[in-house]
Amino acid sequence: MIWHSPTVLLTILGCSGSLPGPDGPASGYLVEADGYRLGLELGNGVLASLQAHCDPFSLDALLFSHLHPDHCADFTTLAVMRRYHTHPPHDTTERKLPVHAPSEAPRRFARxxxxxAEELRTADLSDVFEFHALGAEPFRVGPFEITAARVDHPGEAYGFRIATENAALAFTGDSGPCAALGTLAHGVDVLLSEATWTHADDRPPGTHLSGVQAGDLAAAAGAGRLLLTHVAPWTDPEAVLAEARGRYAGPVELARQGHKYAVDEPVVRVIGGHGN
Incomplete structure (x- = not known):
């Protein structure tokens, strides 16, 4: 079958929750439209996965929901690439990579x-990156309008709505149930939702979603489709999937590492890649 080029393409670079799993990296995604490449999270092992899909120098911007290692650990390895690659395609000090992240990102990444200690006093990484602190106001990167909202997770943590004129994707980041998630996900074509564990009354609040809660979120928001991600390696993904399907009547599936999804298609279509 010959596929047309979708307006918005989502690639799953890694989807293991809380830490890398035995078969794949932690959180990482690539969102593309009109030739623009937005990296979303860069957790443990994601830089290796990214290189299987594109040249990391071709990224136009990076977006981080929060600064836990499973979402950002590979940032420092990307800094090594951008500082010390012997034949970069462009001058990385002249074309700094924009990084949109929580306010502590420059200091945390430098540390x-x-x-x-001597290098810590001088290595703020601003020679090859351009940092922008997330806030309440929507902002544009390339063809995307991005809305960030604080969510219910330890530390400064955000969920996102990433939209073009033709499609909208919501990403929960890591969060317990909260009103901000419903606002971000309202009417989106695709809800990329974490579902770290199965549902139980004794789960710690303000941390993660269960399959039940991800399904409830998708149903209440009127999302067109639900992709479940960030399932912890010790959690049965099929049980999480069954929970979500029991609460949401629309199309729902587990995100698969290496798969590419057309966000603006009427059904989830895998454009290419491999799963695990």
């Missing part, structure tokens, strides 16, 4: 990168 993770620095090899010693």
């Amino acid at each position: 993770a990168y620095a090899e010693n």
Whole structure:
């Protein structure tokens, strides 16, 4: 079958929850439209996965929901690439990569990168990155309008609505149930929702969603489709999927590493890639 080029394409670079799993990286996604490449999260192992899909130098911007390692650990390895690659396609100090992230990102990433106290005093990584703190106001990167909202998770954590004129994708980041998620997900074509564990009354509040809660969110928001991600390696993904399907009548499936999804298609269609 010959596929047409979708307006918005979502690639799953990694979808293991809380840490890398035995067969794949932690959180990482690529969102593309009109030739523009937006990296969404860069957790443990995601840079390796990204290189199987595109040249990391071709990224136009990065977006981080929060600064837990399973969502950002590979940022420092990307810094090594951008600083020390012997034949980069462009001058990375002239074309700095925009990074939209929580306010502590420059300091936290510098601390993770620095090899010693002396380097920590000088290595703010602004030589190859351009940092922008997330806030309440929507902003544009390339063809995307991005709305960020604080969600219910330890630390400064956000969910996102990423929209073009033709399609809208919502990403929960990591969060317990909260009103912000419903606002971000309202009427979107695709809801990319974390579902770390199965449902139980004794789960710690303000941390993660269960399959039941992800399904409830998709149903209440009127989302067109639901993709479940961030399932922890110790959780049965089929049980999470069954929970979500029991609460949401629309199309729902587990996100698969390596798969590409056309956000603006009327049904979830895998454009290419491999699953695990």
